[in-house]
Amino acid sequence: MLLxxxxxxxFFDEMFTEGGNGVRPHYQRVADRLQxxxxxEHRRKQTAVDLAFMRGxxxxxxxxxxxxxxxxxxxxxxxxxxxxxxxxxIEKGLIQRITAxxxxxxxxxxxxxILKDRIIPPHYIxxxxxxxxEFMGFNVPxxxxxxxCGTDLIRDRExxxxxxEDNLRCPSGASYxxxxxxxxxxxxxxxxxxxxxxxxDNYAADLRKVLQxxxxxSLGSGQxxxxxxxxxxxxxxxxxxxFLARQMGIPIVEGRDLxxxxxxxxxxxxxxxxxxDVIYRRIDDDFLDPTVxxxxxxxxxxxxxxxxxxxxxxxxxxxxxxxxxxxxxxYFVPKIIKYYLGEDPILPNVDTYLASExxxxxxxxxxxxxxxxxxxxxxGGYGMLMGPWASKEEIESFRVQVRANPRNFIAQHPISLSxxxxxxNTDLGGGFEGRHVDLRPYILYGEKITVTPGGxxxxxxxxxxxxxxxxxxxxxxxxxxxxGDS
Amino acid sequence: MVILKFTATSxxxxxxxxxxxxxxxIPSVQKPISNRRDSLFMLxxxxxxxxxxxxxxxxxxxxxxxLDVNLQLMLDFAxxxxxxxxxxxxxxxxxxxxxxxxxxxxxxxxxxxVTEFLTFSEENPNSILSCLFAxxxxxxxxxxxxxxxxxxxxxxxxLFLKSSNAREIWxxxxxxxxxxxxxxxHLFQGLTGSTFTxxxxxxxxxxxxxxxxxxxxxxxxxLKYHILLPSVxxxxxAVDAAQWQAILRSASALEAYRRxxxxxxxxxxxxxxxxxxxxFPRSLLSCMQHLDEDLHRLSGNERREYKxxxxxxxxxxxxxxxFITIDEILKNGLHQFLQLVQTTLDRLDDHxxxxxxxxxxxxxxxxxxxxxxxMQQQQ
Numbered sequence: 129m130l131l132x133x134x135x136x137x138x139f140f141d142e143m144f145t146e147g148g149n150g151v152r153p154h155y156q157r158v159a160d161r162l163q164x165x166x167x168x169e170h171r172r173k174q175t176a177v178d179l180a181f182m183r184g185x186x187x188x189x190x191x192x193x194x195x196x197x198x199x200x201x202x203x204x205x206x207x208x209x210x211x212x213x214x215x216x217x218i219e220k221g222l223i224q225r226i227t228a229x230x231x232x233x234x235x236x237x238x239x240x241x242i243l244k245d246r247i248i249p250p251h252y253i254x255x256x257x258x259x260x261x262e263f264m265g266f267n268v269p270x271x272x273x274x275x276x277c278g279t280d281l282i283r284d285r286e287x288x289x290x291x292x293e294d295n296l297r298c299p300s301g302a303s304y305x306x307x308x309x310x311x312x313x314x315x316x317x318x319x320x321x322x323x324x325x326x327x328x329d330n331y332a333a334d335l336r337k338v339l340q341x342x343x344x345x346s347l348g349s350g351q352x353x354x355x356x357x358x359x360x361x362x363x364x365x366x367x368x369x370x371f372l373a374r375q376m377g378i379p380i381v382e383g384r385d386l387x388x389x390x391x392x393x394x395x396x397x398x399x400x401x402x403x404x405d406v407i408y409r410r411i412d413d414d415f416l417d418p419t420v421x422x423x424x425x426x427x428x429x430x431x432x433x434x435x436x437x438x439x440x441x442x443x444x445x446x447x448x449x450x451x452x453x454x455x456x457x458x459y460f461v462p463k464i465i466k467y468y469l470g471e472d473p474i475l476p477n478v479d480t481y482l483a484s485e486x487x488x489x490x491x492x493x494x495x496x497x498x499x500x501x502x503x504x505x506x507x508g509g510y511g512m513l514m515g516p517w518a519s520k521e522e523i524e525s526f527r528v529q530v531r532a533n534p535r536n537f538i539a540q541h542p543i544s545l546s547x548x549x550x551x552x553n554t555d556l557g558g559g560f561e562g563r564h565v566d567l568r569p570y571i572l573y574g575e576k577i578t579v580t581p582g583g584x585x586x587x588x589x590x591x592x593x594x595x596x597x598x599x600x601x602x603x604x605x606x607x608x609x610x611x612g613d614s
Numbered sequence: 615m616v617i618l619k620f621t622a623t624s625x626x627x628x629x630x631x632x633x634x635x636x637x638x639x640i641p642s643v644q645k646p647i648s649n650r651r652d653s654l655f656m657l658x659x660x661x662x663x664x665x666x667x668x669x670x671x672x673x674x675x676x677x678x679x680x681l682d683v684n685l686q687l688m689l690d691f692a693x694x695x696x697x698x699x700x701x702x703x704x705x706x707x708x709x710x711x712x713x714x715x716x717x718x719x720x721x722x723x724x725x726x727x728v729t730e731f732l733t734f735s736e737e738n739p740n741s742i743l744s745c746l747f748a749x750x751x752x753x754x755x756x757x758x759x760x761x762x763x764x765x766x767x768x769x770x771x772x773l774f775l776k777s778s779n780a781r782e783i784w785x786x787x788x789x790x791x792x793x794x795x796x797x798x799x800h801l802f803q804g805l806t807g808s809t810f811t812x813x814x815x816x817x818x819x820x821x822x823x824x825x826x827x828x829x830x831x832x833x834x835x836x837l838k839y840h841i842l843l844p845s846v847x848x849x850x851x852a853v854d855a856a857q858w859q860a861i862l863r864s865a866s867a868l869e870a871y872r873r874x875x876x877x878x879x880x881x882x883x884x885x886x887x888x889x890x891x892x893x894f895p896r897s898l899l900s901c902m903q904h905l906d907e908d909l910h911r912l913s914g915n916e917r918r919e920y921k922x923x924x925x926x927x928x929x930x931x932x933x934x935x936x937f938i939t940i941d942e943i944l945k946n947g948l949h950q951f952l953q954l955v956q957t958t959l960d961r962l963d964d965h966x967x968x969x970x971x972x973x974x975x976x977x978x979x980x981x982x983x984x985x986x987x988x989m990q991q992q993q
Contacts, residue, residue, distance in 0.1 A: 182773065183766050185757065351651050361754055370757035377653075380758045385657050387644055387976055388985065397655040398814060398912075398970040400645040419982045430981035434989050 130170075130559050131162055131549065140287045140546040141562060142208060153614040154211040161319045162206065162549070167557040170205070173315045174551070177203055180314070186307050186371075188364045188598075202603030203308060204550050205315055208565060208585040209323075211613040218281070218289060218569065219579045221475030224465060226277050226571050229294065229452045231468040233273040237263055237448060247467050248460050252484075255535060256457065257505045258297075258450025260413065262420070266437065268446045269342045275444040276335065276408075277571040278302075278583075281475070283546035290478050290543065292566065294461070296453040297445060298410050301584045302331055302570050303368035304604055306375070308584070312606040324611040326581035331570065332375035338574030339376075339406045342442045352405035355381045355395065359411055359427050369410055378408075388431030391438040406442045413447050455504040455538045456482060478543060483534035492530060492539045496523045499539040501530065514594070516542060545594055548605070550587055564588045566596050567607065582607035641984040642974040656814045660759055662971040663752040664815050667760075668806075668822030670749035671768075674742045675799035676830040676864075680706060681729050682792035683863045688725055690856060696722070703728040709833040710740050733784065733791075742795055743775055761809035764802060771798040817908045821966060824908070828901035829959050832952040834864045835888050838881070858884050870894045885948060886940040898955065902932045905962070912970070924965035931958050 136148035143155040151159040178200060181187065187198040210218075235242050236253055237260075243250040253259055278299025280292040309328050313320050336354070343352035358369040360382050373380035385395050386404065394401035409416065415425040417433040435441045451457060459480045462473045481488040481499075492499060496515050503511030513526040530537045547562035569583035585605040586596035596602040648655075684706060688694070694702065703723040707713050712731075715738055720727040735741045739748075750772040753765055774780055774794070784791040803823070810816055838861055858879050862868040865888055874891070875883050891897035906929060913921050920926040931954070943951045 183770055184762065185754070185765060185769050351653075353651055353653070361751075366754075367757075370754075374758040379655075379657055379660070381657060382659070385659055387973075388981075389644060389647075391988065394644075394647065395655075396645070396658045396973040397650075398658055398661045399648050399650065399655060401647045402650050402655045403647070405651075418978055419985045423982075430976070430978060431985035431988075434985050 130165055130167075131159060134549060134560050134562070136547070136562060138285075139544055139562060139564075140283055140285050142283075142546055142548040142565065144549075154209050154610055156614065157319060157323050158207060158209060161316065162560070167559075170551060170558065173205060177205065177311045177315055180311060181307070184307075186303075186367055188367065189362070201304060201598050202589060203311060204587055204589075204603050204605045205312070206549050206551065206560070207312055207606045207608050208548055208567070209608045209610065210582065212326075212610055213613050215581060215609045217474065219581075221289070221291075221473070222279055222569060222571050222579050223577050224469065224471060224474050225279065225291065225294070225461065226274060226573055226577060228465040228468045229277075229296065229461070230271075230273050230573065232464045233446075233449060233452055234271055235468075236451065238265060242464070242467055245467070247463050248457075252456055252460075252535075253451060256451045256454045258413065258448065258454060260448035260451075263448050269345060269439075269442050272342055272573050273446045273449050274452070275338050275342060275446075275573050277573070278568045279571065281567045281569065282478075282543055285544050287546065289475055289567075291461070291475050292478060292543075293455065293458060294453045295568075296449040297412065299568075299570070300365045300368055300410075301568055301586075301604075302335075302580075303371040305570065305580065305582065305584045305607070306331060307371075308604060308606040323608060325608040326611060328580050328582055330578075331572075331580045332372060334572050334574075334578050334580070335372070335408075336376040336378070338572050339378075339408055339444055341574040342444060343405050344439050344442055346439055347405055353395075353403055354378045354406040354408065355404055357381050357383070357386075357407050357409040357411055359415075363410075365410065372408075383411075383425075383427045383429050386429045386432070388429055388435050391431070391435045391440055393429065393432060393435045393441045404441060406444065408444050413450060416443075416447070450505070455480075455502055456484070456535065459538060478540050481539045483530050483537040483539065488539075489530070489534055492537075493527060495539075496527060498541070500542050501526050501537055501539045504536045504538065514542065542594065545588075545596075548585075548587060550589070550603075550605075552589075552591075561591070563591075564594050564596065565605070581609035641980050642976055644974055644976075654813065656818075658971045658973055660756050660815070661818045662967070663755040664759065665818040665822040665966070665971070667749045667752035667756070667768075668819040669826040670745040670752070671799050671802055672823045672826040673740065673830070674745040674749070675796050676827070676834075677710070677732055677740070677742050677745070678792040678795040678799075679866065680709075680834065680864045681732055682789055682796075683860050685725060685729060685788055687856060687860045696724070699724045705837045707731070709837055710738075712738050712740055729788065734781065746771055746775060746795075746798075759815055761805065763805045763809050767798060767802045767805060771795075771802075774798075814912065817912045818966075818970075820908045821905060821912075824901045824904040825959055825963060827896060828898055828905070829956060831865055831888055831896055831898050831901065832955050832959075834861055835885060836949060836952045837861065854881070855879055862888075865896050867894060867896060882940060882944065885944070889943070890935070890940065899932075899935055902928075902935070906932055921969050922965045924961040925969075928958050928962045928965075931955065 134144070134148060136144050141148065143152060143159060144150065145152060181200040181203065187200050189198055232242065242248055243253060274296045276299060278295040278301060280295070281289050282292045283289055305328055339354045340352055355378055356369055356373040358366060358380055360366065363369070370380055379395070381395055387394055387396060387401065389401070393404040393407070395404050411427055414421045415427045417428045417430060418425045419430050420433040433447070436443055436447065458477065459482055462477055465471060465473045481492050483489045483492055492501065496513070497518070499515045501513040501515065506512070513522060515523065545564040545566060548565045549560040550563040551558060552561045565585050565587045567583055567585050570580050572578045585607045586598070587603050587605055588594055588596045588601065589603045590601050593601065700723050703725065707716055707723055707728050710732065716723070716731050719735065719737060720731065731738055731741065733742050736744060738744060750768050753760060753768050757765060780791070783794070806819055810819065838857060858881055859868065862871050862879065862884060867888060871879070871884065871887050874887065887894065887897065889898045892899055894900060909925060910917070915921065920929065
């Protein structure tokens with residue numbers, strides 16, 4: 129009943145075919161179940177889910193007063209569904225992409241063939257903010273640079289999947305993928321059972337295997353001591369850190385729990401110093417070690433990088449991966465795939481303009497009000513201009529910034545992201561409306577590459593908004609990859 | 615090949631205080647290295663958080679019970695004047711050691727001011743509210759170590775206290791409020807027993823719980839020590855009887871006491887029961903026996919082997935308790951005895967910290983110096 133007045137408007141809708149008349153086959157079960165739902169039942173389920181998140185501390189803290197208020201990330205009960213065949217293509221595309229990016233990282237930290245062959249102008253790499261020239265010639269265990277990757281995918285008006293950005297430093301959100309699944313199973317147990325959904329529960333076990341796999345060669349076949357390093361309880365993703373540590377059964381440590389002696393990392397335990405072999409770090413390169421990077425870092429461990437260089441401790445992800453998710457380098461990823469793998473990209477990029485290329489720059493500056501402009505190294509929806517929705521002042525401020533530092537900016541045409549039926553509260557109680565969504569699958573690179581089926585679907589809860597980031601009014605959904613196509 | 619020019623990313627200007635070379639230049643000596651890879655080790659910070667989480671919960675429960683019992687007791691003495699009220703509440707206030715803070719905030723000690731201060735005051739680090747917030751913050755620090763059920767209970771308690779509901783319940787019926795607090799504590803401790811792995815962390819949780827409980831039992835008993843001065847040992851009117859009953863109830867001991875001593879509630883017997891009962895789980899002796907077992911399990915030491923003078927002093931006191939009688943204690947002064955116990959427990963707390971939780975601090979500048987020196991290649 130609640131879906132009867134649903135409007136797809138002029139967007140690609142995940143659930144309904146063009147015009148909103150037919151339900152796509154892989155959504156039939158979900159649609160049937162939603163038709164049985166009434167406002168009161170929805171409210172009961174939503175309250176139960178929200179309460180469970182609150183009680184379980186699946187929250188982030190907002191420090192807008194001296195108390196610190198705990199909020200949950202809004203969770204929408206309607207799952208996003210992907211048929212198996214569609215998913216297999218996505219999976220292949222993601223594996224292709226991470227394989228190429230990993231070869232790229234190895235190359236630019238060794239022979240730099242891709243620069244010598246002039247596939248990428250060298251200054252883009254050598255001048256990149258996250259390029260770590262100190263690690264030229266350094267060999268990482270098993271030659272794996274990116275162990276954990278979260279790639280943001282979007283769908284355009286025709287429903288084609290495009291890569292919006294790669295997150296190769298400390299991608300977050302995997303815990304929400306797991307918690308959302310648990311919440312949805314509680315809310316719609318019968319629907320879930322009948323839909324035959326591929327499980328996501330192996331993520332933590334897979335991650336642990338990856339971390340063990342990349343332990344320092346000097347350790348031999350011994351069981352490594354693996355830890356998760358967090359910035360601390362005040363970090364917005366602290367819940368995720370402790371969640372993953374608990375799921376993997378490894379200690380969660382802060383910088384102050386670690387000390388380096390004779391190029392080895394130790395943790396401070398009740399029985400003295402205990403060696404650390406692998407660190408899943410959720411801290412940026414810059415803060416890892418005050419002796420090498422930012423000398424004012426209080427989060428890091430003096431000597432950590434020396435221990436890493438000496439091959440006594442492994443880091444996931446490796447130092448210096450940020451150069452590959454620079455948004456200027458993003459522009460070159462299709463070429464990177466072609467160069468290293470000789471293949472065409474399975475998942476295309478969004479068409480991108482580079483402000484440092486004179487022709488592109490003229491175009492960007494002349495069309496700021498029509499384009500999305502992004503800083504090369506920001507995340508979380510920050511440092512971004514949404515031209516069509518921006519004020520005159522914002523546009524002019526970006527004009528000045530782009531002119532002053534063109535290397536730091538790219539521009540894209542706004543993509544009208546696909547929409548998905550999402551619960552929206554209204555004066556009458558609420559109902560389903562279309563809201564824009566993206567998809568962040570998680571890719572793990574160890575002995576083999578695994579992509580957890582599905583990932584985190586983020587949804588822009590504000591009407592018309594295209595920004596899905598949790599820091600900017602975004603929510604999330606459970607994501608189902610079916611065992612078949614319907 | 616693209617030629618790379620190495621530029622230092624961080625010049626490290628020496629701090630002004632660097633002239634004090636002797637202090638800064640020597641990297642601190644750390645604790646010994648143990649090459650464990652059995653995944654049974656426990657971070658010192660985690661041990662500290664588990665210990666304090668547990669202590670704070672036990673403390674909140676004890677404060678809740680103490681206030682609940684005394685508020686009910688006051689119902690029987692509705693005709694108390696201001697002086698009598700103060701005489702009743704002041705020792706309770708002093709037992710938590712925060713009377714200075716109290717008098718900064720309130721003018722006089724009566725039922726309302728003292729209970730409010732010990733329940734909701736955020737300025738009072740030992741109020742129920744402060745204790746449970748601190749317990750929950752510690753739990754958050756070790757969220758990966760404790761069971762989901764334990765965290766959820768503590769988190770629910772925190773959300774309850776944060777809600778306006780809590781104060782309303784307290785105002786309309788303080789008893790219901792304190793019941794609720796006690797239930798959270800019981801639930802938490804029960805869940806710890808049924809969901810927490812019996813590893814080193816469990817010892818720290820137990821140490822925190824029993825140390826706090828032992829300390830609180832001495833303080834509850836100390837509230838009435840003046841009645842047990844030898845000269846007035848036999849004195850006791852209706853007020854005193856009721857108050858001794860209140861003391862037993864403050865330690866959840868009234869029914870247990872009755873089972874052992876069917877006769878009247880006699881001050882000496884109450885003191886004896888709360889100190890020496892080998893079977894009542896809140897008696898001083900029981901708590902200390904638990905502490906003793908946990909300490910030995912933790913250190914792996916045999917009997918007669920001690921990690922520190924503080925630990926030895928504690929074990930000696932426990933041993934002495936097997937020989938002294940309540941009459942001897944009363945003769946030498948109950949208050950003095952209780953103080954000795956409190957001091958010994960304080961030192962034991964210090965021992966636990968020094969032995970398992972403390973690590974020598976590292977000074978960033980001298981660490982930087984150490985690692986830079988070690989990084990220089992010599993050809």
